[in-house]
Amino acid sequence: MFRKKYLLLGVTAVAAAGLLAWAFSPKPVPVETATIVNGRYEQAIEEDGRTRLKDRYTVSAPVAARVLRISLREGDRVAAGDTVAVLLPAMSAMVDARSNREATERHHAAKANVTRAAARVARAQLGAEEAQLELHRVEKLAREGFLSASRLDSARLALSGARREVDAARAERDAAGHDEAQAAAALLPANGAQGGKPLNVKSPVPGVVLKVPQASEGTVPAGTALLDVGDPARMEVIAELLTTDAVQAQPGRRAVVERWGGPPVEGRVRRVEPAAFTKVSALGIEEQRVKVIVDLDSPPPGWQAMGDGYRVTLRVITQSVDQALLAPVGALFPIGDGGTGVYVVQDGKAKLQPVELGGRNGNEAWVRGGLQAGQKVIVYPPPAVAEGKRVQARRP
Structure with missing residues (x-):
C-alpha cells in the first residue's frame, strides 16, 4: 500500500517537473518565411x-461663319474626306434705330454724290466738245497763215486735257455709284445668310472622333476648333x-x-x-x-x-x-x-x-x-x- 503511494507520488513529481521544464523552456519565435527560387x-x-495618340487632328472653322449642329459624337468613326461640319455665312449684325438713321442718311448722301458726278461728266464732255471746235478753227486759220504753229499746239493740248477731264469725271461717277451701292447694302435686312452657299468641312484623315467642343449650332470666329479626330x-x-x-x-x-x-x-x-x-x-x-x-x-x-x-x-x-x-x-x-x-x-x-x-x-x-x-x-x-x-x- 505504501509502495503504491510512493510510486504515485514519484510519477506526479516527474510530471510536474516536466511541465515546469516545458513551461519555462524558450519557445520558438514565430516568423514568416519565403523560398529562394530561380x-x-x-x-x-x-x-x-x-x-x-501619335497623330491628333483638330478640325477648325476656316472662316468666321455660322456652324450647323454637328451630329457626330465621341467614338464615331469617320473616313478621310467625310463631311464633319457644315458652315453657312454669318448673319449681319442687328441694326438699331440710330444706326439705321445714319445708314439712311449715308445712302442719301451717296445718291447725291452720284448725281453730282454725273453733272461733272456732262460738264467735262461740254468742255471737250468746245475744245474740239476750237481746234478746228485754229487748224483752219493756221493753214491760211493767220496763226502761228504754237497757237495750234496749244489748241491740241487743250483738247487732250479736256478729254482727260472727261475720263476723270467718269471714274468719279463710277466710284460714287459703288459708294451708293455700299450704302444701300447697309440698309438690307439681316437675313443674307439664308441664301448663302454652305461650306462643307471634311475630315483630313480616317479615325475616330475624340472630342466635339462645338456640338451646337452657333456663330464661330475663324480658327474655332469644331472637333478632334485621331486613330486609336x-x-x-x-x-x-x-x-x-x-x-x-x-x-x-x-x-x-x-x-x-x-x-x-x-x-x-x-x-x-x-x-x-x-x-x-x-x-x-x-x-x-x-x-x-x-x-x-x-x-x-x-x-x-x-x-x-x-x-x-x-x-x-x-x-x-x-x-x-x-x-x-x-x-x-x-x-x-x-x-x-x-x-x-x-x-x-x-x-x-x-x-x-x-x-x-x-x-x-x-x-x-x-x-x-x-x-x-x-x-x-x-x-x-x-x-x-x-x-x-x-x-x-
Missing part, C-alpha cells in the same frame, strides 16, 4: 504616365522621368505599361526629349524632369480598350537577367561593414548567412552568392530572432 530578375524605372490604333505613352533616371532610359530600351485596367503591354522607348523642365512635387520639392515617349509593341487587340489620356504606370527595364537566384527584399538586412545578410531556416533554427547581391528592385533581389534555390529565409525578421535561435514558420 527566375527572371528585372530592374526598372517606374513612373506614372498617360497615353496619347496609333497609341503611345508619355511619362515625365527624373533626369537622373532618364539617363538610363535610352531609346530602344524595353518598357512595360501596367496598371491601366488590363494586362501588361510591351513597348520600346522611342524618344527622350532633349530639354528638361522644372516641376514641383506633391511635397513642394522642385524636380528636374524630362519627357520620355514609349511606342507600344503589342498588337492592337491587346490594348484596344485603352483610350487617349488614360493614366498608366510605365516601367522602363534597365537590367534583365534570366535564371537568376531571387530572394525577397524583405529578407535582406545590413551586416558588418556594408555587407548584406539573411537568416536561413536550418533544422528549425535561424542561421545568419552573408550574401552577395547583383541588384535589387522594389520586391526582389538578385543573389549572386551565399544562397541556393529551395532554401527557406526569414522575411522581415523580428528583433527576437538571432543566430541559433529556434524559429517556427507561421501557417498561412
Whole structure:
C-alpha cells in the first residue's frame, strides 16, 4: 500500500517537473518565411504616365461663319474626306434705330454724290466738245497763215486735257455709284445668310472622333476648333522621368505599361526629349524632369480598350537577367561593414548567412552568392530572432 503511494507520488513529481521544464523552456519565435527560387530578375524605372495618340487632328472653322449642329459624337468613326461640319455665312449684325438713321442718311448722301458726278461728266464732255471746235478753227486759220504753229499746239493740248477731264469725271461717277451701292447694302435686312452657299468641312484623315467642343449650332470666329479626330490604333505613352533616371532610359530600351485596367503591354522607348523642365512635387520639392515617349509593341487587340489620356504606370527595364537566384527584399538586412545578410531556416533554427547581391528592385533581389534555390529565409525578421535561435514558420 505504501509502495503504491510512493510510486504515485514519484510519477506526479516527474510530471510536474516536466511541465515546469516545458513551461519555462524558450519557445520558438514565430516568423514568416519565403523560398529562394530561380527566375527572371528585372530592374526598372517606374513612373506614372498617360497615353496619347501619335497623330491628333483638330478640325477648325476656316472662316468666321455660322456652324450647323454637328451630329457626330465621341467614338464615331469617320473616313478621310467625310463631311464633319457644315458652315453657312454669318448673319449681319442687328441694326438699331440710330444706326439705321445714319445708314439712311449715308445712302442719301451717296445718291447725291452720284448725281453730282454725273453733272461733272456732262460738264467735262461740254468742255471737250468746245475744245474740239476750237481746234478746228485754229487748224483752219493756221493753214491760211493767220496763226502761228504754237497757237495750234496749244489748241491740241487743250483738247487732250479736256478729254482727260472727261475720263476723270467718269471714274468719279463710277466710284460714287459703288459708294451708293455700299450704302444701300447697309440698309438690307439681316437675313443674307439664308441664301448663302454652305461650306462643307471634311475630315483630313480616317479615325475616330475624340472630342466635339462645338456640338451646337452657333456663330464661330475663324480658327474655332469644331472637333478632334485621331486613330486609336496609333497609341503611345508619355511619362515625365527624373533626369537622373532618364539617363538610363535610352531609346530602344524595353518598357512595360501596367496598371491601366488590363494586362501588361510591351513597348520600346522611342524618344527622350532633349530639354528638361522644372516641376514641383506633391511635397513642394522642385524636380528636374524630362519627357520620355514609349511606342507600344503589342498588337492592337491587346490594348484596344485603352483610350487617349488614360493614366498608366510605365516601367522602363534597365537590367534583365534570366535564371537568376531571387530572394525577397524583405529578407535582406545590413551586416558588418556594408555587407548584406539573411537568416536561413536550418533544422528549425535561424542561421545568419552573408550574401552577395547583383541588384535589387522594389520586391526582389538578385543573389549572386551565399544562397541556393529551395532554401527557406526569414522575411522581415523580428528583433527576437538571432543566430541559433529556434524559429517556427507561421501557417498561412
